[in-house]
């Protein structure tokens with residue numbers, strides 16, 4: 001019996017993984033080959049999807065990208081024994097893209113069957129919860145603080161401090177809310193965790209509930225992720241069945257219930273207070289802070305809101321200790337970040353590395369340069385509110401503070417590359433347009449400023465009073481930066497200004513005029 | 517017709533409104549105006565509030581969609597791989613614009629801002645199925661397949 005792996009991650013499905021799996025099953029039956037087909041998560045080397053793996057005595061051997069038409073020739077070449085083929089890449093673990101990573105949060109992703117609890121347990125799953133159940137709550141929170149973990153949703157707020165606030169809040173009912181709205185273009189780490197290792201998110205949220213005394217959790221999931229919705233619901237049912245969720249978890253007397261709720265296509269509902277409004281069944285309008293959600297969150301009660309990756313990083317911290325996690329990274333950016341390589345890159349995918357590597361390493365070494373073969377001109381880091389980084393800045397280390405130093409942000413780790421055909425004035429216009437479409441409308445600088453911003457960029461492009469309109473665009477950005485209630489209006493100027501400052505020629509002016 | 521039967525089991529959930537809209541849209545393809553007063557009554561909310569929530573979210577449609585729903589990602593990662601040209605191509609060969617349904621009612625075309633398939637861009641979603649590396653030729657083939665399945 002040979003084990004063959006074909007991913008069930010939706011990125012793999014999007015390029016035909018189900019058809020590949022069916023072709024392999026059919027061909028094996030015809031040839032009388034005995035195989036066990038496992039639908040694993042994706043290894044994150046997405047340019048190789050559909051990536052098929054075969055288990056051999058030396059380890060798993062990779063073939064990709066496999067299309068259904070390739071299956072007959074794979075059998076002919078005896079891929080079931082790990083033989084070479086035009087599509088083979090040797091041992092999966094030795095592929096440099098994977099071998100060079102530091103996978104902590106994504107340790108199991110791609111290796112296991114996402115819905116197999118026994119796989120999860122066999123690969124260190126629920127060790128963190130076990131330790132948690134043997135500790136007093138304050139010590140759990142201390143471990144999280146010691147790990148140096150900062151929120152992976154974008155704002156990079158220290159997770160331990162947030163948890164401590166909720167722990168200290170007096171209330172009969174508290175909530176744990178997972179922000180799985182992942183709206184940034186170029187990001188899919190949350191999606192992969194949910195589809196490819198859902199138990200790690202469930203475990204992380206359960207630990208949070210036990211640590212601060214919350215018995216109800218919600219995962220607020222964007223509606224664009226129907227596959228993740230299915231997997232999470234199945235995983236929750238399995239965890240309940242095995243008493244990892246519900247009443248009296250593993251005989252500890254602790255209770256934690258978990259439910260998935262769908263968003264409805266509003267980017268602003270990724271902002272934590274808009275998210276809470278939405279969970280309460282209201283329009284996703286941003287709340288004034290204070291009060292902070294840790295004290296008055298969901299239905300006005302103390303609530304931890306954390307990003308999916310923040311929660312998914314908790315189990316390994318509680319398994320190996322805060323100090324272990326803190327050992328990775330640089331400066332005040334501790335641990336690892338799953339970077340997501342997207343857009344015009346030859347080798348797009350997920351790269352989990354400790355903070356401190358450079359964009360050049362990601363784009364050139366991992367990404368292999370542009371998919372189009374042209375030179376890379378700009379990279380947007382950190383989603384639609386993140387700056388466009390020019391090649392001159394590719395050597396700045398990726399850590400939160402260094403990026404702030406170049407007026408950019410690491411955010412949720414989305415890396416979107418553009419080749420030299422990109423029109424940066426058009427991208428600036430898009431940033432304003434996106435803000436106009438997605439603004440919650442609560443404050444004027446964002447609501448009106450973004451619409452005006454689109455008009456002004458249009459005039460600049462049309463060379464209508466160009467110099468005056470560039471000045472106007474800057475002052476508009478200034479108003480948005482300083483006068484917006486949340487980071488939607490407050491950061492939309494970053495992509496706009498970075499485009500203007502680094503690529504003035506696309507706006508019809510040269511660097512000298514820019515300086516004047 | 518009463519719409520309440522579609523969602524009676526959800527009425528007591530905390531924050532039930534979005535789950536109710538999702539349920540109705542899942543069953544009917546859209547959220548009929550006529551369902552709103554009932555929902556307001558069931559949840560003890562004002563009609564204005566229910567209407568306000570429904571119209572705030574891009575997902576909820578107030579009119580029935582075409583048989584095939586095509587969402588094309590317009591966000592940056594897909595733009596970097598030619599999403600704008602794909603949108604033009606789609607509008608041309610489907611004979612309809614973004615945010616609208618073709619005259620024969622066969623296809624509804626909608627923009628979306630990120631499907632989480634950014635390494636395999638451009639990405640589209642057809643009747644809830646995610647597709648990646650969508651060249652113009654592949655788009656045509658996928659549409660033909662979806663329309664065939666709807667016959």
Ligand SMILES: Cc1cc2nc3c(=O)[nH]c(=O)nc-3n(C[C@H](O)[C@H](O)[C@H](O)COP(=O)(O)O)c2cc1C
Pocket residue numbers: 150151152153154155156157159179180181182183184267268269270271272273305306307308310311486487488
């Ligand atoms: C416009 C806007 C969109 C956001 N979108 C997301 C999102 O999709 N996912 C996320 O985790 N955080 C998002 N955030 C950040 C959240 O407000 C919040 O900081 C985060 O959920 C806290 O969790 P963390 O500390 O674990 O990062 C967004 C913020 C803003 C202003």
Ligand code: SF4
Pocket residue numbers: 268286438439440441442443444446447484485486487488489490
């Ligand atoms: S900045 Fe924009 S999104 Fe944020 S509160 Fe103001 S109007 Fe709403």
